Amino acid sequence: MPLTTLERIINLKESSSLIVIEDSTKQSCARLLKAFAASSIGPDRRLVVVSVEQAYWKWKRILNLESLTIIDVYSSCFSWLDPPVAAPVRSANIKNLVSVIETELQTAQNGRITVLFDSINPFLLRYSLATVARLVKSLSALGSDNVRIILPFHGDVPVLDASGNSLIPPIGSVLANAATTYVTVRHGKDFGIIFGRDGGAVDVFETVDAHNPAGGICEVLHKKKSGKVLREAVAYKVSATDSDLLTFHTVDDLRSVNDSQPSPPSNPAERTPDPTANLSFNLRLTDEQKVARAEVVLPYMKAQTAEGPSETAIYYEPEDDDYDDEDPDADLDI
Amino acid sequence: MDARIHAAAGKPTRQANGFVSHDARDTVALEDPSGNRLSISAMFPLLDAALNWSSTPSPSSSVDQSAGRFVLITDVVRADGSFLLHHFIGRHLRIEEGPGWNVVLVGLAQAFNHYLLIGKKLGVNLTSYERKGRFAFLDGLSNVRAASGPFANTNAKGPTSIQQSAKRYPDVQNLFANILAAVSSRVQDGSKPCIVIDDLTMLLYSGAPLVDLLTFISSLNAYVGQHNGCLVVLVHNDTSSGDVRQAAMCKSLSHLADYVLEVQGLESGATQGLHGQLTLGRGPPLNDTSFSPHVLHYRLADAGVQFFKKGYSTGVL
Numbered sequence: 322m323p324l325t326t327l328e329r330i331i332n333l334k335e336s337s338s339l340i341v342i343e344d345s346t347k348q349s350c351a352r353l354l355k356a357f358a359a360s361s362i363g364p365d366r367r368l369v370v371v372s373v374e375q376a377y378w379k380w381k382r383i384l385n386l387e388s389l390t391i392i393d394v395y396s397s398c399f400s401w402l403d404p405p406v407a408a409p410v411r412s413a414n415i416k417n418l419v420s421v422i423e424t425e426l427q428t429a430q431n432g433r434i435t436v437l438f439d440s441i442n443p444f445l446l447r448y449s450l451a452t453v454a455r456l457v458k459s460l461s462a463l464g465s466d467n468v469r470i471i472l473p474f475h476g477d478v479p480v481l482d483a484s485g486n487s488l489i490p491p492i493g494s495v496l497a498n499a500a501t502t503y504v505t506v507r508h509g510k511d512f513g514i515i516f517g518r519d520g521g522a523v524d525v526f527e528t529v530d531a532h533n534p535a536g537g538i539c540e541v542l543h544k545k546k547s548g549k550v551l552r553e554a555v556a557y558k559v560s561a562t563d564s565d566l567l568t569f570h571t572v573d574d575l576r577s578v579n580d581s582q583p584s585p586p587s588n589p590a591e592r593t594p595d596p597t598a599n600l601s602f603n604l605r606l607t608d609e610q611k612v613a614r615a616e617v618v619l620p621y622m623k624a625q626t627a628e629g630p631s632e633t634a635i636y637y638e639p640e641d642d643d644y645d646d647e648d649p650d651a652d653l654d655i
Numbered sequence: 656m657d658a659r660i661h662a663a664a665g666k667p668t669r670q671a672n673g674f675v676s677h678d679a680r681d682t683v684a685l686e687d688p689s690g691n692r693l694s695i696s697a698m699f700p701l702l703d704a705a706l707n708w709s710s711t712p713s714p715s716s717s718v719d720q721s722a723g724r725f726v727l728i729t730d731v732v733r734a735d736g737s738f739l740l741h742h743f744i745g746r747h748l749r750i751e752e753g754p755g756w757n758v759v760l761v762g763l764a765q766a767f768n769h770y771l772l773i774g775k776k777l778g779v780n781l782t783s784y785e786r787k788g789r790f791a792f793l794d795g796l797s798n799v800r801a802a803s804g805p806f807a808n809t810n811a812k813g814p815t816s817i818q819q820s821a822k823r824y825p826d827v828q829n830l831f832a833n834i835l836a837a838v839s840s841r842v843q844d845g846s847k848p849c850i851v852i853d854d855l856t857m858l859l860y861s862g863a864p865l866v867d868l869l870t871f872i873s874s875l876n877a878y879v880g881q882h883n884g885c886l887v888v889l890v891h892n893d894t895s896s897g898d899v900r901q902a903a904m905c906k907s908l909s910h911l912a913d914y915v916l917e918v919q920g921l922e923s924g925a926t927q928g929l930h931g932q933l934t935l936g937r938g939p940p941l942n943d944t945s946f947s948p949h950v951l952h953y954r955l956a957d958a959g960v961q962f963f964k965k966g967y968s969t970g971v972l
Contacts, residue, residue, distance in 0.1 A: 346906065346909045346938075346939070349910070349939030351940070374873075374910075374911075375873075375877075375911075376880070378881075379877070379880060379940075399873060400873060400874045401828055401831050401832075401871070401874045402874050440910075442907065442910075443869070446865065446866045446907070447866050478906040478907050479899050479902055479906070480903075481903055485900055486899065487899055531915065531936040531938075532939050532941075534937070534941075534942070534944060564944075
């Protein structure tokens with residue numbers, strides 16, 4: 322089976338310099354970020370994590386990876402807790418963030434580098450759209466064939482301007498403009514797909530559809546270097562045996578799997594259930610009643626079944642104004 | 656005390672996820688081993704079961720499932736969610752094993768007497784816990800318009816500067832420092848902090864900047880994460896009000912929370928036997944796969960709450 326575009330991008334087989342991931346409370350992108358992080362570590366590969374929304378140690382615990390460089394923006398900009406002394410991280414704020422990342426990129430010139438943010442929403446709350454847009458622009462300038470920047474953001478959080486109104490244009494369109502790949506993470510239910518844990522039974526009538534950790538759907542829009550734009554909807558599933566492993570499927574594949582799950586009953590009697598069974602009143606007819614019903618002559622049946630001439634004719638008398646002597650195209654000046 | 660969940664009719668069955676399901680028309684009450692009804696002994700046991708937390712942690716269980724968690728409670732005008740706070744306060748005060756928990760309640764919606772009286776009805780004497788040093792109340796409501804009480808700057812060496820005194824909204828950063836001061840001494844002795852905030856929207860209404868409030872909660876969340884504590888925050892989420900700041904706060908917090916408990920009125924309107932519904936949702940950071948999100952109906956009583964599986968209460972059937 323050929324790899325999906327998303328898989329190719331995650332595994333660095335397809336280059337994309339700025340990847341924007343939009344998620345919501347309905348389906349978080351944390352699982353996907355973990356997959357990006359895991360594929361960014363290895364020989365000739367380096368991962369730089371920028372913690373903005375969460376403390377760096379929380380982020381480290383989520384990723385559960387050893388060899389990564391952390392740039393801590395959270396402690397200096399978005400937390401009142403004293404930053405831990407002698408933390409193995411580099412500190413940065415919005416002003417020097419780009420230069421700090423640049424230094425990190427310069428220290429490792431060979432190999433492919435991934436710069437992974439946790440979320441850029443805290444920036445949007447504190448700084449103006451223009452400041453954040455400038456940051457995104459300079460980050461996208463850092464991206465290249467060997468450097469990819471991953472910027473996740475929460476699409477469902479309203480972004481407000483200084484006077485408390487919703488921003489227009491929305492930040493999503495600003496980011497979509499700059500991105501080479503734009504991924505929207507959606508809940509499986511939006512596509513009629515239900516991800517169950519451990520292959521067990523799933524309650525299809527479950528009313529809470531907030532963040533399914535077993536899987537989700539990604540709508541991917543990828544702009545290739547050639548200018549070609551690829552669109553696809555890919556489902557990711559967390560493996561039942563190894564929770565760190567993600568498998569990717571096309572939505573159509575999963576739909577057909579979901580459809581085929583309730584196996585059709587083999588007994589033909591079961592296939593056509595009797596609607597009159599188990600009723601508290603009687604809807605069935607005895608043989609006598611069936612004969613009596615068949616004998617009833619229904620009104621108008623005679624006219625419908627009576628034999629008449631095989632051909633019918635419609636008689637029509639033309640009226641005076643049916644014909645017009647004037648040329649209808651006279652005014653066309655042909 | 657060894658209490659067990661008892662169903663009035665029909666046998667409760669414990670499912671694989673630990674959630675206790677009951678037959679139709681069941682209500683949950685508690686009985687001690689001698690059969691006396693103890694409707695208040697373990698606060699709301701079904702809520703603990705629904706969150707997949709053990710209601711009475713045994714001394715052998717070293718890990719409490721509520722440790723390091725952030726519980727966000729959202730409610731609406733039609734259905735008040737503050738009754739859930741009492742569960743979390745009582746639950747953590749009752750855990751006696753080890754150094755226990757240290758609960759700090761930041762009251763921004765009610766005065767201390769309110770919590771004290773409801774606590775008494777539920778069998779939790781807050782003043783006695785306060786004497787033991789395991790409970791602290793920060794009176795935000797009376798001090799919200801002044802830089803005093805929990806909003807006072809305790810670190811200020813000289814008189815407050817003109818810039819500080821000119822602030823027309825409560826200083827949330829001072830509140831944060833005072834909360835930490837209230838818990839830190841016992842946290843150093845190994846006790847776990849439980850910080851309860853009732854309710855955050857009050858600060859938003861008082862004019863505190865949204866970004867300050869989110870930094871406040873995010874910092875508290877990081878603090879309880881470091882010390883295996885528990886953070887419980889109540890916010891109002893009236894989407895119909897059209898308040899964008901409130902919506903932005905709710906959504907931002909939902910992204911940080913481990914559990915989102917949404918208290919709403921009934922979808923179909925109102926009925927006599929029920930007061931609303933509680934949706935237990937999974938927050939993005941939660942990695943506990945055995946927790947399964949679901950919806951419960953609830954009915955408030957004088958001394959406690961009854962929870963029902965959706966559609967199974969006598970008020971609906």
